[in-house]
Amino acid sequence: MNRRQTLLLAPFGVAVLAGAGFWTVLGRMKAGRFDPHDVPSQLIGRPIPQFTLPAQEPGQGFGSADLIALGRPVLVNFFASWCVPCVIEHPELMALARDGLPIWGIAYKDTVAAASGFIARHGNPFTRVARDAPGQVAIDWGVYGVPESYLLDAKGVVRWRMAGPLTPAVVSEQLQPMLRTLA
Amino acid sequence: MKALFLLALLWSGAAFAISDPAEMLPNPAQEARAENVGRQLRCLVCQNESIEDSNADLARDLRHIVRARIAAGDADNQAIEWVVSRYGDFVRLRPPMNASTALLWASPVLAVLGGLGFALISRRRTPAVPEPLTEAERSRLADLSPP
Incomplete structure (x- = not known):
């Protein structure tokens, strides 16, 4: 040639x-492994921002102090009844909860009735549920859409964040290995 | 009529997403500063619009926060830093100079250097001036060309 x-x-x-x-x-x-709109979290390696949020049925509300007092890895999940990808990731949350991972939910910009209806319809993976109707605490966390999930270590430091639904690929390739390093 | 229309076009300013005048600060100077700050901040929902231009809920919330901070006495860059500390540098529509954006800022220079390099290389490749015609070729050419 x-x-x-x-x-x-x-x-x-x-x-x-x-x-x-x-x-x-x-x-x-x-497969949910890549999101061109993804914005890296500023919280990785940093303690969670201070907040307290009121209760959302069926769980009791919580704040940053409660998350730190828990003293073990916990997944904080921002969700909303109006959010379609939240429905997609829900089976993954249910499976993680069954496997013993504490998941604390924050209903983002939702009404009490709609959020509790969502949990009643799809099952409750949450140990505690709070509500952030104005979405101000979410901004402190750097949330820019729902669902978003934050994995905290036992000291309340953010180790991992997923902006978007937890798909089986995301759970097995990112979340589970991260959980093993925290265990 | 046409002139009127053109005049109207000239007059029309930028359109912003502030749909509710109640969002605006009562102090016009502060409102102008808040708009200037908001125009530098990316709406993370639409990503190619500033929070002043976007109709997304998150953009509206951030507009409120920027205005609240400006009204509370924040300098423009303090208000921007507040948002950047939560969402990172990507939220600035004008990227800052740092290690991760160095390539981005250097790209115009790199493009010019690349073009210059390409031009130099292709110049060097141009074949040398062809050999002058021999006497035989010249007479053949004279025969072929019309007088």
């Missing part, structure tokens, strides 16, 4: 590479 032929083939090579890259990205997006 001479130089001219190589040059003629080069655009096709570039197109094939771009196509392969695009295909990989789409596959990762579909």
Whole structure:
């Protein structure tokens, strides 16, 4: 193959590479492993912000002091009854709760009735449930959409955050390994 | 009519998402500062709009917070830092200079350098001036070209 032929083939090579890259990205997006809109959390490695939130049926409300007093890894999940991906991730939350991980829920910008209806319909994975109707505590956490999940270590330091639904791939490839390092 | 229309176009300012005048601060100077701050902050829901332009709930909440902080006496950069400390540098529509954005800021220079390099290389590749025609070729050319 001479130089001219190589040059003629080069655009096709570039197109094939771009196509392969695009295909990989789409596959990762579909599995929930990659989110092009993802914004990294500023809380990783830092203690949770101070807050207290009122109760949301069926759980009792909680604050930062309660999360720290728990003294073991806990998943904090921001959810809402109006949020479709929250329905998608719900079976994962139920499975994690069955396996013994404490999950504390915060109903984001929701009414009491709608949020408790959501839990009644899909099952309750939460040890405690609080509500953040104005969404101000969520802003302190850096939440920019629901669902968002934060894994805290025993001292209340944020170790991991998922912005978006917890898919089986996210749980097995990210959350479970992180839980093992905290155990 | 056309002139009137053009005039109206000239007059129209930027359109902002503040749908409720009650959102605005009573003090016009503070409101102007809050709008200026808000225009520098990305709405993380729509990501290519500032919080002043976006209709998302989160953008509205952040507009409220920026206004509350400005009214409480925050300097513009303090209000911006408040939001950046929660959402990170990505929330700034104008990225800061730091290690992770160095490549981004250097990209225009790199593009120019790359172009210069390419130009230099292709220049070097241009074949040398062709050999002058031989006597035989010249006479053949004279025969072929019309007088």
